[in-house]
């Protein structure tokens with residue numbers, strides 16, 4: 001999200017933000033155009049970028065975004081995702097009574113309620129967020145239906161586990177530069193709040209999240225097909241370049257990644273959730289004004305950056321993107 005925020009911020013592009021300064025579009029409800037600031041108020045017809053948390057619903061997103069919008073999403077291995085989700089949302093509804101992730105998995109039918117408000121965090125989270133049914137039947141046809149829906153809607157599906165390769169494919173698809181996608185990991189947890197999982201627990205997570213697991217396997221495969229088409233050597237070269245660039249920016253900007261208690265600038269403290277301790281960054285002292293702005297933006301957490309962009313957009317009286325006529329294709 002930080003990459004999109006910075007790209008739009010630098011170019012004064014307009015963002016579709018959630019109403020009332022929220023960072024989510026009334027999640028876990030399905031996305032609705034009513035949840036978009038300015039659009040709801042009728043001040044602005046179209047936006048350049050929409051990237052905040054939502055449960056995706058194409059028909060409503062299409063009301064807000066231009067016809068030629070590029071849609072992309074990112075999937076993650078459901079095993080590490082569930083471990084992360086449990087630590088982020090341990091204190092709420094669905095996980096609150098479970099003594100551990102293992103306890104939750106062993107007694108899932110007791111803890112998980114299909115109508116529960118926080119159930120999205122506990123089962124097939126990606127399937128849910130993509131607007132599909134997380135409690136769907138486990139059949140080959142259902143898996144295929146999910147793959148096909150996702151690949152019809154999204155122009156590009158990235159994989160968190162290959163973050164740098166993903167960034168290279170993204171910048172290529174959008175005709176951006178490596179500078180545009182150079183970024184630091186954000187929302188990283190301290191090691192003490194990460195848990196190593198046994199083989200047995202990993203297998204239980206895969207079968208509990210079978211719809212996500214099938215999505216992940218399919219798109220992991222299609223991701224590497226795309227890399228093949230891009231060129232393995234070319235990919236390797238560009239990933240190396242990206243890592244060098246990140247290392248250089250890090251030398252300029254960062255003193256280090258630290259526990260939130262040790263942050264010098266408290267305004268850069270990431271939101272802390274559940275039992276997770278989310279790390280932040282201390283910037284190098286004595287940065288010049290231009291470097292300071294760039295460095296600060298690169299480590300500004302999601303909630304604070306959203307607030308900055310909302311304020312900026314309000315002051316500029318909502319610059320809008322013209323709604324273009326639909327392109328009729330010969331089908």
Ligand SMILES: Nc1ncnc2c1ncn2[C@@H]1O[C@H](COP(=O)(O)OS(=O)(=O)O)[C@@H](OP(=O)(O)O)[C@H]1O
Pocket residue numbers: 080084085160161163184185186187188189302
């Ligand atoms: N660059 C990069 N490469 C690989 N992984 C990364 C990167 N940046 C963030 N992360 C990991 O993503 C997890 C947080 O995801 P999000 O930023 O989407 O969080 S949130 O949903 O907005 O709360 C969180 O995972 P966990 O640490 O396992 O919880 C981050 O560590």
